[in-house]
Amino acid sequence: xxxxxxxxxxxxxxxxNSFSHINVESTITNDPxxxxxxxxxxxxxxGAFGQIMKSIEPYxxxxxxxxxxxxxxxxxxxxxxxLLSSSEEAPGVKGLSIFKGEVKKLPNDNRMLKMPHxxxxxxxxxxxxxxxxxxxxxxxxxxxxxxxxxxxxxxxDEEVIAGTVKYGFDVTAVLHENNVYAxxxxxxKSGVSGLKMLKNFVTMxx
Amino acid sequence: MITKRVIPCLDCDLQxxxxxVVKGVEFKEIKYAGNPVELANKYYEEGADEIVLLDIxxxxxxxxxxxxxxxxxxxxxxxxxxxxxxxxxxxxxIDMLKAGADKCSTNTAxxxxxxxxxxxxxxxxxxxxxxxxxxxxxxxxxxxxNDDKNIVETEKGYCWFDTSIYGGTEFTGMDAxxxxxxxxxRGAGEILLTSMDRDGTKDGYDIELTKAINDAVDIPVIASxxxxxxxxxxxxxxxxxxxxxxxxxxxxFNEYPVPQVKEFLKDNGVNIRI
Numbered sequence: 507x508x509x510x511x512x513x514x515x516x517x518x519x520x521x522x523n524s525f526s527h528i529n530v531e532s533t534i535t536n537d538p539x540x541x542x543x544x545x546x547x548x549x550x551x552x553g554a555f556g557q558i559m560k561s562i563e564p565y566x567x568x569x570x571x572x573x574x575x576x577x578x579x580x581x582x583x584x585x586x587x588x589l590l591s592s593s594e595e596a597p598g599v600k601g602l603s604i605f606k607g608e609v610k611k612l613p614n615d616n617r618m619l620k621m622p623h624x625x626x627x628x629x630x631x632x633x634x635x636x637x638x639x640x641x642x643x644x645x646x647x648x649x650x651x652x653x654x655x656x657x658x659x660x661x662x663d664e665e666v667i668a669g670t671v672k673y674g675f676d677v678t679a680v681l682h683e684n685n686v687y688a689x690x691x692x693x694x695k696s697g698v699s700g701l702k703m704l705k706n707f708v709t710m711x712x
Numbered sequence: 713m714i715t716k717r718v719i720p721c722l723d724c725d726l727q728x729x730x731x732x733v734v735k736g737v738e739f740k741e742i743k744y745a746g747n748p749v750e751l752a753n754k755y756y757e758e759g760a761d762e763i764v765l766l767d768i769x770x771x772x773x774x775x776x777x778x779x780x781x782x783x784x785x786x787x788x789x790x791x792x793x794x795x796x797x798x799x800x801x802x803x804x805x806i807d808m809l810k811a812g813a814d815k816c817s818t819n820t821a822x823x824x825x826x827x828x829x830x831x832x833x834x835x836x837x838x839x840x841x842x843x844x845x846x847x848x849x850x851x852x853x854x855x856x857x858n859d860d861k862n863i864v865e866t867e868k869g870y871c872w873f874d875t876s877i878y879g880g881t882e883f884t885g886m887d888a889x890x891x892x893x894x895x896x897x898r899g900a901g902e903i904l905l906t907s908m909d910r911d912g913t914k915d916g917y918d919i920e921l922t923k924a925i926n927d928a929v930d931i932p933v934i935a936s937x938x939x940x941x942x943x944x945x946x947x948x949x950x951x952x953x954x955x956x957x958x959x960x961x962x963x964x965f966n967e968y969p970v971p972q973v974k975e976f977l978k979d980n981g982v983n984i985r986i
Contacts, residue, residue: 519812523787553837620932620955626715626761626985650985654839672713695792
């Protein structure tokens, strides 16, 4: 059973549709007690860092307990950024600090790139040596995924970066450490590749 | 690197319960291309990078029908979905996003009430706020005629781009380049740019218009209006550097199926997701 935290971030229908499509039962809940009982936990997210940290306040404790218990956790897009310690988008606001480090604004020197970074980009495992193998992108390390963001994760320990994409430089696309997985892209909007990634996540043994 | 997006657009007539996709908006001979849910599924399966659903009736009373269409489409379509037509209030954005859409495009409503862009982007995020700009060339005698207009040189002479509302039936006198920059400042995350000179012609996108707007803003610009063959999409990417290209009629009736168009672009050196 997959539990998706509903803290008011809007489009959760696509995530639950994706799980249905791969024949996995999922529940969307805003009840911290239900979140505490999750086997697999998903933190989705669109919007801004300051707002997500405020909205997930009631779930911070149970998220940390879930992670400390070694149960599978997946953060998506802003749900990845929330795992860092802080963000340039909202100075002074504390993140979950599950990964130590900062979320920074994507650099755009000389206005060479469009902002936000919006569209399909390919996981880049050729130019940037993968630091480690990562179960959720097993078999899809060269695939295209859908991104939309203006900030990126810069963890202190680069070893946790399991995938990057090129957008001016190597942008963090996947973070992974032990039972914690997070993607900057939206698997629920990334076609067959995204569905495969979700399938990888839910078929990991607990 | 990021790929260029190929975006089929479904013009939906919601006067029937499940909606129907209209091909061409010419008054005399309206052709129906099929059911929006079935077509969206087909284009998704074929590799469309994103799908736009436009409510051509843009009527308030059909909001519920559009919501149902979006819910049915997003059940099996796992690429971004953008909704246009009849989006007038922040509540309309929220409704459509909850139904499974990712972005909403406003046009006339944003011109009548530009604050809508600020309010919507604060609530649903800039990534969900697309502004549709319908622009038409206004030719002038020389490059210095209007101080408050951006004059662009084209093969047919100097012109500026007038912003239209109500699907090209009224003109505002607002310079489209200035308006695009204002939209970006107010929080728009993307511009869906349609040439009213080219829409329905199959003569190709207005490349000068697309390039001028694209150069003036930092947010992505989607070219629309006038595509008749894959070469036109290539021009929008190669010359105007658009982030995406929208097309409707070439995809309906299998004139140029999505996979064929994407193969063509890839063969011509465009970075495409295949």
